[in-house]
Amino acid sequence: MPSEGGRQTEAESLAALDQDLLSLHQYCSQSNLSPEEVREALRPLVSAVQWSGTIDTARSVTRCIVAVLLICAAVILLMGTTPFQEVATSVGQQAHTYARIAMVKVLPYWDWSTLCDLRCLIENPLYQNPNPPERSADNCHTCESMSELDRLSNVSVAAFTENYMRLDRPIIVTDATKSWPAFGEPAFDRHRLVEMFKDDKLADSHPCELLTNLMVRRNMKLLLDKMSNPVIKKWFAHWENCDKMVAKALRTMYRRPYFLPTTVDTTESNWVLVSSNYTGSVYKMLPVVNDLVWMAQVQGTSLVRLAARDPCTTVCPEIVDTLRPGEILVFTDFMWMMDYMPGHGTDNVAIGTAGFWE
Known part of the structure; x- marks a missing residue:
């Protein structure tokens, strides 16, 4: 009811x-x-x-x-009140005490004390000691019979790592730039390069390691003016983009090479190598110092020369080759020094950067 x-x-x-x-x-x-x-x-x-x-x-x-x-x-x-902070401190101290007691109890079954000496818990297979051993005559065995560079395409990460990077053998890869914006329309030639760097935010930067016959020192605006002056002929210039904004702008023109292992990090800075109708016969040293260095030819050609470092200079022959558009030269700084000569009588543009592993 x-x-x-x-x-x-x-x-x-x-x-x-x-x-x-x-x-x-x-x-x-x-x-x-x-x-x-x-x-x-x-x-x-x-x-x-x-x-x-x-x-x-x-x-x-x-x-x-x-x-x-x-x-x-x-x-x-x-959390902003004093009583809460006092309680949190007390709880943290107690937790710390109990954690130390637990670690002591576990020690007979698992020796965790060696973890204190490790730089990282997950080992990088490419990691080298921060103070690597100096080069010796044994290192020269890898280059004493090298007379030319391998030119390969469709290189797997494993093949590049094991057959070239670990053995300090330089290589030219011919198909790693196909998807780069630098090879789109319009092409990234020296004129487009000058237009990019004439942007107000980029033109105020100060290039590092600048080498040129245009008589300019760390003044990007003056350098660009001389590079775009039709009266000035037969010039070359290369520099490192140390300014993060400028380096980021240049990175929009290229991509990370597909064959690099994920354990290799690329540096924030990058390099520009540009010339016009230059006919000099002296090689230009590119002072890139890092674990791994790569240089990509975008326009024209570059004559590259690799020389082994001491004590292998008298054992390993110099290797000279021509880098053509779309090709990437990769080498390790531990074994090799590189200098280059711009292609004669043409406009040439190349991009370079480096990589490292920890």
Whole structure:
């Protein structure tokens, strides 16, 4: 019976629902309906119950999230108070004490004391000691019979790492620049290079390691003016972009070579080598010092020369080769020094950078 006021209590509503379900079950049994027919007839009711359960679950999750956010907000407010800081300090000291006791208990089963001497927990397979051994005559065996550079395409990371980088063997890769913006339209020639660097934000930079016959020292604006002056002919210049903004602008023209292993990080700075109608016959030293160096020819050609470092200079022959558009020269600084000569009578543009591993 309904309670006073005409409204059913929760217990009365549940009892009435239970009676209705019992009556429905008796009706289905007396009607000789198959289980499939009963399931189909009750599908709307079952769906409604499942939907109601989903809503209840969502509401519960929402309440938990709100409660966690409120607790976090309260903790943040309390962190600025002196009592909370004192409690946090006390708890931290106790946790530290218990952690040290646990470490002592574990020591007979696992000697963790050697971890204190490790520079990192995950070993880099290309890592070298910060004070590597000096080159010896044994290192010269890898280059004493080298007379030319291998020119390869479709080089896998494993093949490059094991057959060239680990053995300090230089290589020219011919297909690593196909997707570079520098080879799109318009091409990244010396005119486009000058236009890029004449941007107000880039022209105020000061190039590092600048070498040129234009009689300019660390003045990018003056250098660009002379490079774009049609009266001045037969010039060359190369420099390092030490300014992060300038180096980032140049990086939009190239991509990381696909054959480099992920353990090699590229440097933030990069190099520009540019010339026009230059006919000099003296090689220009490029003072790039890092674990790995690569140079990509974008326009024209460059005559590159690799010489082994001491004590291999008298054992290993110099290697001279021509770098053509789209090709990348890669070598390790541990064994090799590189200088170059711009292609004669043409416009030439090359990009260089370096990599390292820790």
